[in-house]
Amino acid sequence: MKKKLIALMLSAAMTAGMLAGCGSTSTTGSTDANAGAADTGAAKTEENASADAGASTGETVKLTAVIISHPLTKDITEMKWVSEIEEKAGVEIEWEQIRADWDTVKSTRFAAGDIPDLLFSATSDSDYTKYAGLFADLTPYLSKETTPNIMEMFEEEPDTKTLATTMEGKIFGLPKFQGKWPSTNTVMFINKNWLEAVGKEVPTTFTELKDVLMAFKEQDANGNGDPGDEIPMDFNAGANNGWFNSAYSMTNLVGSLGIQLTNWGTDAYFAEDGQIKCYAVDDRYKLFMKYVTDLYANGLINTNAISNDYSAFQSLSRGNENGDALVGCVFGWEETDKFGPNLYSQYVPVPALDYDIDCEPGTYDTRWRDDYTGLNMSGNRVCVSAKCENMEAAVRFLDCFYDPAVSVQGLFGGISDGCVEQTGDNSFKVLDPLDPDTDPGTWKWTSTMADNAPMYIRRSTEIEMAQDMTFALEERKVYDDVIAKASESDTYPQMFMKYSEEDQNTMALTQANINNIIDNYWSLWMTGESDIDADWDSYVKSVNDAGLPQILEIRQKAFDAYLGK
Numbered sequence: 001m002k003k004k005l006i007a008l009m010l011s012a013a014m015t016a017g018m019l020a021g022c023g024s025t026s027t028t029g030s031t032d033a034n035a036g037a038a039d040t041g042a043a044k045t046e047e048n049a050s051a052d053a054g055a056s057t058g059e060t061v062k063l064t065a066v067i068i069s070h071p072l073t074k075d076i077t078e079m080k081w082v083s084e085i086e087e088k089a090g091v092e093i094e095w096e097q098i099r100a101d102w103d104t105v106k107s108t109r110f111a112a113g114d115i116p117d118l119l120f121s122a123t124s125d126s127d128y129t130k131y132a133g134l135f136a137d138l139t140p141y142l143s144k145e146t147t148p149n150i151m152e153m154f155e156e157e158p159d160t161k162t163l164a165t166t167m168e169g170k171i172f173g174l175p176k177f178q179g180k181w182p183s184t185n186t187v188m189f190i191n192k193n194w195l196e197a198v199g200k201e202v203p204t205t206f207t208e209l210k211d212v213l214m215a216f217k218e219q220d221a222n223g224n225g226d227p228g229d230e231i232p233m234d235f236n237a238g239a240n241n242g243w244f245n246s247a248y249s250m251t252n253l254v255g256s257l258g259i260q261l262t263n264w265g266t267d268a269y270f271a272e273d274g275q276i277k278c279y280a281v282d283d284r285y286k287l288f289m290k291y292v293t294d295l296y297a298n299g300l301i302n303t304n305a306i307s308n309d310y311s312a313f314q315s316l317s318r319g320n321e322n323g324d325a326l327v328g329c330v331f332g333w334e335e336t337d338k339f340g341p342n343l344y345s346q347y348v349p350v351p352a353l354d355y356d357i358d359c360e361p362g363t364y365d366t367r368w369r370d371d372y373t374g375l376n377m378s379g380n381r382v383c384v385s386a387k388c389e390n391m392e393a394a395v396r397f398l399d400c401f402y403d404p405a406v407s408v409q410g411l412f413g414g415i416s417d418g419c420v421e422q423t424g425d426n427s428f429k430v431l432d433p434l435d436p437d438t439d440p441g442t443w444k445w446t447s448t449m450a451d452n453a454p455m456y457i458r459r460s461t462e463i464e465m466a467q468d469m470t471f472a473l474e475e476r477k478v479y480d481d482v483i484a485k486a487s488e489s490d491t492y493p494q495m496f497m498k499y500s501e502e503d504q505n506t507m508a509l510t511q512a513n514i515n516n517i518i519d520n521y522w523s524l525w526m527t528g529e530s531d532i533d534a535d536w537d538s539y540v541k542s543v544n545d546a547g548l549p550q551i552l553e554i555r556q557k558a559f560d561a562y563l564g565k
Contacts, residue, residue, distance in 0.1 A: 022400030061393035064116035066096040081414030085400040117388040121452040128172045136384040137170040141395045149402030153456040167498045173380030178457045181375040183478045185247040188350040194221035198223040205356040213300040234302040234330040236313040243267040248331035255367035256355040257284040263374030271492040275556045280518040306497040334472040368479045370486045381454040393462045401454040410453030427462035440466035497558035510547035
């Protein structure tokens with residue numbers, strides 16, 4: 001049936017004289033900015049036009065592509081849904097799939113101009129300036145007629161166009177939008193069985209959290225007869241300035257002091273009343289670090305958390321070989337992912353805590369990190385080589401990824417692959433993994449492009465999620481009211497902010513110097529190797545001397561420009 005449908009679509013396209021794209025063709029009124037994009041004639045050479053003419057007559061256009069995928073992801077040539085859209089678009093792709101070490105080889109390849117026609121999840125914004133002329137500006141090829149799905153995304157979710165557009169008004173990398181993800185990456189979990197065992201309730205303040213953690217430590221909370229195997233609290237700092245950039249760091253708790261965190265990987269920058277600040281030198285961060293230092297001094301924080309990688313962080317939360325839970329309180333994505341099939345039911349989410357050390361609860365405006373844009377949007381999912389000889393065929397193929405049904409398959413797996421069922425015109429059901437020994441999250445990354453795919457999952461699309469996402473959405477309801485406090489003036493939109501090449505170079509060099517300071521001190525303070533009260537003033541001076549005021553000025557300029565967009 002699917003082959004017949006494809007044949008009919010191709011036949012209809014040939015009759016019309018061209019294959020315009022995949023899936024949705026419904027459009028709305030175009031903006032002035034988009035109207036000019038329809039005129040593509042000046043951007044094409046006669047050679048390109050001749051090559052593209054082959055596709056419009058039903059001939060297959062051959063293209064090359066590289067995709068940077070998760071290490072678990074199977075060969076893209078085995079994904080039936082990808083083969084189907086190749087056929088619909090009238091292209092044949094010669095794929096190169098890279099699962100590791102791309103960052104170590106891409107500079108050599110880019111410098112040599114050694115790139116295929118299409119590059120999936122292979123570039124960053126800085127690549128387009130560093131390797132000027134290597135990548136195609138797609139704006140002349142994007143229009144409601146030729147790329148209806150991409151244009152629909154830009155019109156309905158304008159932030160995606162802002163994300164994709166350079167300061168000069170060019171579009172090199174196409175973004176994604178997967179509007180079904182929650183508003184925060186991070187949940188703070190606590191073991192409810194341990195709470196019951198020690199006679200405590202879910203904490204609501206910093207003081208209550210410490211009391212609970214002390215009880216976990218002293219009262220054999222997991223009940224296995226070993227009073228010393230409990231780890232009251234764990235976190236993941238990771239590498240690359242991870243204390244400030246990890247989604248599962250203790251720094252999530254700085255929100256309790258009124259600091260609105262937005263997404264992750266922001267190097268401690270945040271917005272407050274329209275001003276860009278760095279909480280690494282904020283007095284509220286000092287209060288937070290004094291609290292963390294006190295927890296550590298009392299043996300309430302995992303001593304190995306400072307150096308543990310993510311794998312060790314995950315495995316510890318899944319208990320020991322006897323099935324005993326070992327961690328009382330920890331940050332994570334979702335309960336089955338974090339604690340595994342045997343322990344997940346023991347854990348419940350902890351609401352955002354009020355800071356109450358030497359003050360009344362409510363003294364500070366309690367916040368929790370707002371990650372909606374980071375979880376639902378990403379730039380540079382795919383770009384095109386400037387040397388591509390079949391631009392129309394290339395963008396026609398790319399537009400297919402943004403079709404409503406194809407987008408769902410790109411994220412969760414193919415319909416023909418047995419991963420997703422289409423239950424209505426605009427409704428889908430994510431099926432259980434074909435491998436019963438694999439959890440839904442792992443299966444997604446194994447069977448499809450997953451979060452790395454170019455896609456536009458509309459807000460109106462109905463998806464019956466697998467168990468892990470159902471749990472993830474439910475767990476985060478405890479943060480809804482707190483996250484709703486975030487306004488435009490205190491949401492730091494780093495992913496949308498644009499910088500000149502000069503500012504990018506300044507920031508890269510200066511931020512590295514700043515990170516060398518701020519990423520050294522937190523662990524010294526936590527472990528008591530350094531006295532935060534004695535060191536704080538000299539520490540702040542060192543960060544400022546390293547160039548923080550200049551960085552804040554650059555970021556403020558970009559923030560103001562974003563707000564005035």
